[in-house]
Amino acid sequence: MNPRRIVLAVSGGIAAYKAPELVRALTGAGHNVRCVMTRDATRFVSPLVLEALSQHPVGDDLFDSQSGEIDHIAIADWAEVVLVAPITANLIAKLARGITDDLVTAVVLATRAPLLVAPAMNVNMWNDEVTQRNLAALRERGFETVGPDAGDLACGWQGEGRMSDPAVIADAAERVLTAQSLSGQRVIVTAGGTSEPIDSVRSVTNRSSGKMGFAIAAQAALRGADVLLVAGETPLATPFGVDRIDVGSALEMHEVVLRELAGAQVVIKAAAVADFRPREASTLKIKKEDLAPDGGLQIDLVRNPDILADVCTEVKASGGKQVVVGFAAESHDVIPAAQRKLERKGCDLIVANDISRSDAGFNVDENAVSFVWPEGEIEELALLPKSQVAAELLDRVEKLLGERT
């Protein structure tokens, strides 16, 4: 979205084999990546692979200049962020002491860019007091860390020490590069379709993928918000830095959102909540033999609670400081329907999207939305990736928050 200059420093642990995947994740997001390696890292992964993927020469020697300049200073100055992944116990110790006897340590000490490190090592090396002390010294100097995760380790042990997934590290780097404009704000985002049970195996649901809500949650977390994602039916992975509660029905979503509301400054309701649910759900599977041979199954539907309206009522009752955003997914008559919804519910903003378009809305990666405001203004956005729609929306939310403090 916003191409940045990222230096990836790789040190000599087994997890170095994931470095090429990390370069792909970063370049895939549009960033410009230059790699440097310790001598021992080159025993685990070939510099040629990183060179081919990053399309930049890869340095591993402090005294072998690739550019005719003093490489470690030129690279350190070029960086907008320096990422060390994996970082070995050895390199953590050296950096804690300020040792600069190779290209990686010299780049790290010389740069003024933010630093993010992803440790990876055997669980006992990780838990050793000296490693923890050295890491604490780096954190004290402003180094950010991501991972390690717990699980099966390449050395055969189990426990903490696995390097985080490259996608997670790439997200963490994105966060380091993003202005923390929502820091200190608790944001609730709902996403996905609800699922209204008919019996123990069947339900009434809809085609919402949850992608829009997940993109908003991810973007809010990148901006430093404390994000709670209340997710309906969706196979999507939880975005980096986001807390998630999974719910099934609209009733469950209603309960969670209303319970969490008091602690939040922002509520964004991107979920596709079913308006109706079966009056009664059978606890057992309804069998065909139990029905008359020529008869169908009648399902009596009753109205679900209106989560957005109830949120707006609560917010008004408590002084109206929170920002509440609703979504209106409509197949026709889109803007007037969104305006009616805005008036009925009393929220701050409605995001209207036309789900009749095949290139936008449900289950695709792009969306064409309009922001519908209470004063009558309508802002129509072009067809954009959902991450960018999320960024545009959060810019408006930040403005509303600013006006209320």
Ligand SMILES: Cc1cc2nc3c(=O)[nH]c(=O)nc-3n(C[C@H](O)[C@H](O)[C@H](O)COP(=O)(O)O)c2cc1C
């Ligand atoms: C097969 C093998 C795997 C290793 N894996 C790790 C590891 O995952 N993490 C770690 O901190 N050290 C690991 N080491 C030890 C480092 O390679 C060693 O400390 C080395 O000096 C690190 O150099 P560097 O920090 O300059 O890259 C491993 C060593 C070997 C032989």
